[in-house]
Amino acid sequence: MSGPVPLDELLDCPSGLLDMTFDQLRTLLVVHETGSALRAARALGREQSSVQKQLDTLNRNSQALCGEVLTVRQGRGKDFLFTPTGEATVELARGTFESWLEAVHRSRRRLGRMLTVGTTEFTLPIVSRAWNRVSEEFRQREVEFKVAHVRTKDVWSRLETNQVDLVCGSIVSTPEGDRRLKEYEVVEYARGQALLLTNLPERELPDAPVRTSRLPGVPLVLPPAGLVADLLATWYGSNYRERLNVVADIDDVHYGLSLLRSGFVRGCMVVTGSIGRGMAGRDDPDAVPLRAIGLEDDMEPPAELMTGAFVRRADLERYGADHPLNRLWEAVREDVRTYTPLA
Numbered sequence: 001m002s003g004p005v006p007l008d009e010l011l012d013c014p015s016g017l018l019d020m021t022f023d024q025l026r027t028l029l030v031v032h033e034t035g036s037a038l039r040a041a042r043a044l045g046r047e048q049s050s051v052q053k054q055l056d057t058l059n060r061n062s063q064a065l066c067g068e069v070l071t072v073r074q075g076r077g078k079d080f081l082f083t084p085t086g087e088a089t090v091e092l093a094r095g096t097f098e099s100w101l102e103a104v105h106r107s108r109r110r111l112g113r114m115l116t117v118g119t120t121e122f123t124l125p126i127v128s129r130a131w132n133r134v135s136e137e138f139r140q141r142e143v144e145f146k147v148a149h150v151r152t153k154d155v156w157s158r159l160e161t162n163q164v165d166l167v168c169g170s171i172v173s174t175p176e177g178d179r180r181l182k183e184y185e186v187v188e189y190a191r192g193q194a195l196l197l198t199n200l201p202e203r204e205l206p207d208a209p210v211r212t213s214r215l216p217g218v219p220l221v222l223p224p225a226g227l228v229a230d231l232l233a234t235w236y237g238s239n240y241r242e243r244l245n246v247v248a249d250i251d252d253v254h255y256g257l258s259l260l261r262s263g264f265v266r267g268c269m270v271v272t273g274s275i276g277r278g279m280a281g282r283d284d285p286d287a288v289p290l291r292a293i294g295l296e297d298d299m300e301p302p303a304e305l306m307t308g309a310f311v312r313r314a315d316l317e318r319y320g321a322d323h324p325l326n327r328l329w330e331a332v333r334e335d336v337r338t339y340t341p342l343a
Contacts, residue, residue, distance in 0.1 A: 016061035022100075025093040027054045028070065032090045035079035062089070108144070109165065112324045115143055118150035118164035122274065126168045126189060126309060126332070129339070133331040134324075143324045151252075153226035156180060159310060165325050166311045166332075170272065172230045173306040185316060187332050188308040189339065194231060195276030196293040198268040199260045205268070209294035219247040219267035221256050227305065228270045234303040261287040270295070272305055 030040040037055065041048040059069040062085060070086035082090065108114035115138075119127045127147060138145055150158050155169040160180075171178065173191065196218070198205055210218065212235055222241070223229060232240040248265045250256040256269045257279060271279075280292035297303065309332045311325070319326055 014065055016065050020058070020061060024054050024058055025096065027051055028058060029090060029093055029097070031055065031071065031080060032082060112141070113144060114146070115324045115328065116146045116148055116164045117328070118148045118158050118167035120150055120152050120155070120169045122272070123168035123170070123307060126335070129335045130328060130331040133334065134327050137327065138324060141324070151226065153229070155310070159184070159312065165315065166309060166328060168309045170227050170305055170307045172227065172234055172303050174234060174301045174303050176301060183313060184310045185313050185329070186308050186310055187336050188306060189336055190307045191304055192273045193297060193304055194228070194270050194295050195273055196268045196295060197260065197271045197276045197279055197290055198293060199263060199288045199290055200266060200268065205293065207291065207293060209296040211296045211298045213298050216244050219245050221248045221250055221259060221265060221267050221269040222246050223250050223252065223256070231270065231303055231305070234301065235299045260290055263288040
C-alpha cells in the first residue's frame with residue numbers, strides 16, 4: 001500500500017498536472033460516456049467548440065506528461081478512440097469524483113446541510129407526513145432534503161451502503177427477528193398477513209383463506225426478489241421457486257397486476273394487504289376482475305409483513321438532538337402516535 005506523497009514531490013508537480021481541473025475531467029468522463037464531443041456538449045449544455053477545446057488541452061498536457069494523448073478522433077460520425085493512457089485517466093477521474101462527492105456528502109450530512117430519505121412507492125405517505133412536520137424548519141435552516149425511490153428488495157442495501165439516511169419500507173418479520181435490525185432504530189407503522197390476489201373464478205379457488213402450506217398447489221405470479229420473495233423463502237427456503245408452481249415471472253407489482261387483469265395468465269399473486277384490498281373488485285369493464293383471498297399462516301417459522309421506518313442507530317447517536325436526521329426521526333415517531341394503521 002502506497003503512503004502519502006512526500007512534500008518534495010508535491011512541490012515539484014508538473015505544471016500540466018496542476019493545470020488540470022475538475023471541469024476538464026468531468027468533460028472527459030462525459031465524452032467517454034457519450035462517445036463524441038457533440039453529444040457531450042449537448043449533455044453539458046455547452047458549445048461543441050468548448051468541449052473540443054478542453055479535450056485539446058487535456059491531450060496536450062497528457063502528451064507532455066506521459067508521451068501519449070488521451071483521445072483520438074476517428075473520423076466524421078465515429079466515436080472518439082480512447083488510448084490506454086486515456087482509459088487509465090478516465091478510471092482515475094471517475095474514482096476521484098466518487099471519492100470527492102462521497103466526502104462532500106458525508107460532510108454535508110454531518111453538518112446537517114443535507115438529508116436523503118429513501119421510500120418505496122407504497123410508503124411515500126409516511127415520509128410526506130413526517131416532512132410536513134419539519135418542512136418549515138428545514139427551509140429556514142437551508143437543509144437540502146432529497147427523496148430517493150427505493151424498491152423493496154433494496155431497502156437494506158441502501159441503508160447498509162449509506163446511500164440514504166433514513167428509509168421507509170416493508171420487511172418480513174418472524175419471531176426470531178432480523179439480525180440486521182440490531183443496528184437500527186425502527187418505528188413500526190403496520191403489521192399483518194399477505195393476501196392472494198387472483199383472477200381465478202371462485203369455483204377454482206374459493207374465497208376461504210388459503211393455508212400457506214397449500215401454496216405449491218396454486219399457480220403463482222412471482223417476482224425474482226423483494227418482499228414477496230423474502231416471505232416465500234421464509235416458509236419454503238431459498239429454493240422456494242422449485243417447490244412452487246410459478247406460471248409467470250414479473251419485475252414489479254404493477255406488471256403483475258396488469259398481467260392478471262389482462263387474463264393472459266391465470267393465477268395468483270402474493271401481495272400486501274393494502275394492495276390486495278385496493279385492487280380487488282375495481283370496476284373496470286375491460287379488465288378481468290380480481291379477488292383478494294386471505295392467507296392463513298400454518299408454517300414454521302410464522303411470518304408477517306411489517307411496514308415501518310428504519311434509521312441507523314449509530315447516526316442518531318453520533319449527531320445532536322437538533323441535527324436534521326434526529327429532528328426528522330422525531331417527526332416520524334410523532335406521526336406514528338397519531339396515525340391510523342394501514343389497512
